[in-house]
Amino acid sequence: MNFNKKLAVAVSGAVLLMAGQFALADSTTDIVDALVGKGILTEEEGKLISKGHDSKKKAEGTVTFKDGFKLNSGDGKSSAAIIGRIQLDSRSYSNNGGGTANKNFADTFDMRRAYLGAKGTYKKYYDWEVAVDFAGLNGTGSETTAAASGQASAGSTSLDVAYLNVNYWDKKAMFQFGQFKLPYSLEERTSSRFIDFQERSFVNNTSLTPGKERGIMIHGTPVVGVNYGLALSTGQGKNTNDSDNNEDGKDKIAHLDANLAEIMGNKEAIYHFGGSYGVGDLTPAAAGKQRTEGRGNEFFAPTAPTGSTMERKRYNIETALAYGPVKLQGEYGNANFSGTNAAGVSYDKDMNAYYVSASWMLTGEKYADSFKGGKFDRISPKNEFNPDFSSLGAWELGARYSEFDASDINTVANGAITNTMIMPAGTATTTLTNKADAYTVGLKFIPQANARFLVNYVHTDFDTPVILFTKTTTKEKALMFRAQYDF
Incomplete structure (x- = not known):
């Protein structure tokens, strides 16, 4: 040498x-x-x-902030992040006052959600998440029917999600175990952080649309723009196990969607179409109660049928069409309840709902930038809001029409599902309805990607007059506001 x-x-x-x-x-x-x-x-x-240097150099971990704090291993295979969201709402109604005290008509502030948790990836292939809702009531995350005083029950903490997701094949086929959001309905799959309006539509009824449940799922994106999910769940809702040893049938859920614009490589548009189907046997239970989209009157609350087993079938179709800052979205959901009552008489009842909505990003942000994995995600303003008003952040204007129809569930005949209402003890005779429609207009301000402020006006018309706590009305008008931060 x-x-x-x-x-x-x-x-x-x-x-x-x-x-x-x-x-x-x-x-x-x-x-x-x-x-x-x-x-x-x-x-x-x-x-x-x-040899022995560049390939074996010990890499150090990093701490980053993008939509929240995140710890990353130097090899890029493991990470962990603290996650959470806070949603403080206010609601006021034009038809409150009169009758017996009723929380559903009260002008109020509401801690709608207060989540805190963690999520991460371990050794590249194992994703996990655990989150708790500190604003949950009765462990369900929503108010129950009021007692005679009309007051809500005391708050309590409830588990929101806890799951392990195994990803061996680059998101083409993933396996999920635990309590998680089922693959059903575009509006439900989209996080409450990113939905178009303050509350979801009538399609989000618990009978029409399953939400978070305990079970197992295989899901993934086999090709660009196409997503699927197959799940087995308890069919009992969040934080609930199967409790009937005579009925072992699980809910079987299937979902498929495709974004034709993504398949074609068009980054300016969304041409999304999808469908979901679910079927399962369960102990006879009432069709899901329905509250207005203004979170006011609970206008539909049927009793459960008699008998030993009830089959529930449901399906949903969804679409979202967008180009640049303009978007149209809609869904239709149907649930069918069938079985034989204790007297040996068969019943077959349907419930359905739909919505159509239009949204416009006034400041020009593209919806396609926030559409990922068959659902909508975070919108980032082109220019974050500056207090000196040199930049105004992002602004969105939206309108929605929604209809709920359970007119097939309207009789006590055959001892099947009925519209006979079970009301809190000590209240006056009450009349509810099984059909309503709602109009919502909303303005949204997004100063930066993690913060949102929403104002919604919701007008609901009931098919027949509703009498609740001695107050009679054919409509409900609600003005709503939300301040939100998530990380």
Whole structure:
């Protein structure tokens, strides 16, 4: 080895030693390759110098902030993040006052959601998440029917999600275990952080649309723009196990959607179409109660049928069409309840709902940028809000029409599902209805990606007059406001 070669080897070795101290491991291989390319080192000498350095250099972890704090391992295979959301609402109604005290008509502030949790990835293939709702009431995350006083029950903490997701095949086929959101309905799959309006539509009835339940699921994106999900769940809702040892049938859920714009490589548009189907046997239970989209009057609350087993079938179709800052979205959901009552008489009842909505990003943000994995995600303003008003953040205007129809569930005949209402003890005779429609208009301000402020006006018309706590009305008008931050 001549002097120049010896010098090159010495310099190369020094560079490698310094690389460990100054985090230059990525460049040392390039330096050695350059020396080999110029003929100063042979390939064998280059490999000898590089061996044990760049490939084995210990990488350090990092802390980043993007939509929240995140810890990352140096090899990029593991991470953990603290997550949460706070949603403070206010609601006021034009038809409150009169009758018996009733929380459903009261002008109020409401801590709608207060989630705190953690999520992460371990060794590249194992995703996990655990989150708790500190604003939940009665462990369900929503108010129950009031007692005679009309007051809500005391708050309590409830588990929101807890799952393990195994991803061996690059999101083409993933396996999920625990309590998680089922693959059903575009509006439900979209997080409450990112929905178009303050509350979801009538399609979000618990009988029409399953939400978070305990079970197992296989899901994924086999090709660009196409998503699927197959799940088995308890069919009992969040934080509830199967409790009937005579009925072992699980809810079977299937979902498929496709975004034709993504398939075509069009980054300006969304041409999304999807469908979901669910079926399962369960202990006879009442069709889901329905509250207005203004979270006011609970206008539909049927009793459960008699008998030992009830089959519930449901399906949903969904679409979202967008180009640039303009979006149209809609869904239709149906649930069918069938079985034989204790007297041996068969019943077959249907419930359905739908909505159509239009949204416009006044400041020009593209909806396609926030559409990921078959659902809507975070909208990032083109320019974050600046208090000196040099930048106004993002602003969105939206309108929605929604209809709920359970007119098939309207009789006590055959002892089947009925519209005979079970009311709180001590209240006056009450009349509810089984059909309503609602109009919602909303304005949304997004100062930066993690914060939102919403104002919604919701007008609900009932098919027949509703009498609740001695107050009679054919409509409900609600003005709602939300301040939200998530990370």
